[in-house]
Amino acid sequence: MTASNELFPMPPAMHTDKGDIRHVGVELEMSDIDIDTLSALVADHVGGTVEKRSRYVHTVTGDTAGDWEVELDFAYLKNKTEAPADELAELAEDIVRFGAEQIVPLEIVSPPLPVDRLPEVNELIRKLREVGASGTGGGLSYAFGLHLNPEIPATDAATITRHLQAFLCLYEWLKKRARVDLTRRLTAYIAAYPADYVRLVVDPAYTPDIPDLIDDYLAFNPSRNRALDMLPLFAHLDEKRVRAKVPDKRVKGRPTFHYRLPNCEIDRPGWGIHESWTDWVMLERVAAKPEKLAALCGLYQRYLDEPFAVFNDSWTERVDRWLSENFPR
Known part of the structure; x- marks a missing residue:
């Protein structure tokens, strides 16, 4: 393995449920x-x-x-x-x-x-x-991003729901790790999911089938402008259902997650996609362990129920500790 390869941890699922090596668009x-x-x-x-x-x-x-x-x-x-x-x-x-x-x-x-x-x-x-x-930091108006499009490991509702739950629980941690540029944060391109949708999905009892998973998403997120845009995946799974709510022709169905959060910092010495890829793989590691994910969802629910939780930035520190205990690197 070369030094370059050592920067790229491999996800827990290297292959799809059909046995093919997974692909990633960049x-x-x-x-x-x-x-x-x-x-x-x-x-x-x-x-x-x-x-x-x-x-x-x-x-x-x-x-x-x-x-x-x-x-x-x-x-x-x-x-x-x-x-x-x-x-x-x-x-x-x-x-x-x-x-x-x-x-x-x-x-x-x-x-x-x-x-x-x-x-x-x-x-x-x-x-x-x-x-x-030049990338994101090259100019005040450069709201430039790196997008990763990891192929889904399987098309069943449980697998997709777990990845979505893992993202919602790790969102603040991912955002802090990504050091998202102010210009990008001020745009609508990488908006967070609505709070009511977050509460719905992070409930460990949330076990929708594919139609309900898509319908719930479209009810709260009829937009491409999310840090994790699920519309391409859902259009791949049920294009008619998605087009009925989001007729935007820019939405093209493909069997991938569309992760839009990171900056593109090409001009920063040493920067590469391995930084964001490493964080994404952590998300996949959490999603691959249903019992641990359910525990994290429960912790997040309790955090959201704390008085003044929306003004408390300690969730990222709690996630750091939890990941260190449950998913040591």
Whole structure:
């Protein structure tokens, strides 16, 4: 095992219930680099070829895992597939692009990578840092994130519910560990779940089937803007049910959790996705132990019932102690 691999703990479930190795998609948002340089660097990294679908959307082909996407994350420009008709139109588009680039990130979207290939993403990040790419801390308006899309280990309601319960119990701990940037906290992109939904789900007696799990989620969270966005997974499991409540075309069904909480700190020396991945694996370790998870849910319920609990920041310290006792690293 290389030193790089040692940074990446493996989850308790390395394979799906069908016996296939689990995959993880990675999304990195950044600025201070142009799309041609970025897509060329990705192509060099994976030994692939750049296909320019438009001025603002490039696809890198050639990776055995699938295609990588490199794009300016701005729908107006992403959807422009034709060159400007004349110089005036080109100037207008350039002005729009310049304005967008001040607040809208360029984004790399990996294909679903086998979990043991995650260390390769850190090597790509090192190369991005060397050419001057900036992440969350690169500007006051840079609310840029790292998104992890771990494939679910199984599709049954109990497995999914346990992961959701583990996230809700660990949310404050994860947020503290992630040192979420103020600009990102002020946006709606990574909003916390409503308190009433949290209380519903962390009840150890909460054992819904898939339809009820989805319906409860949609009743409280008809939005993509959650630190753990479950809409892609639920759209994969029951697209009709999700579309009835959330017609947003950006919601695309896939058998993954969509974890959106961490910053993308490409320009910070030594930073890599291993930091957030390690915390996610802790969540999976908790979810994989139903009895311990039920105990944590009970502790969280009692904490939420304490007088003035919402003004008390001690839950993260309690979680730290509980994890140290039950899941030593």
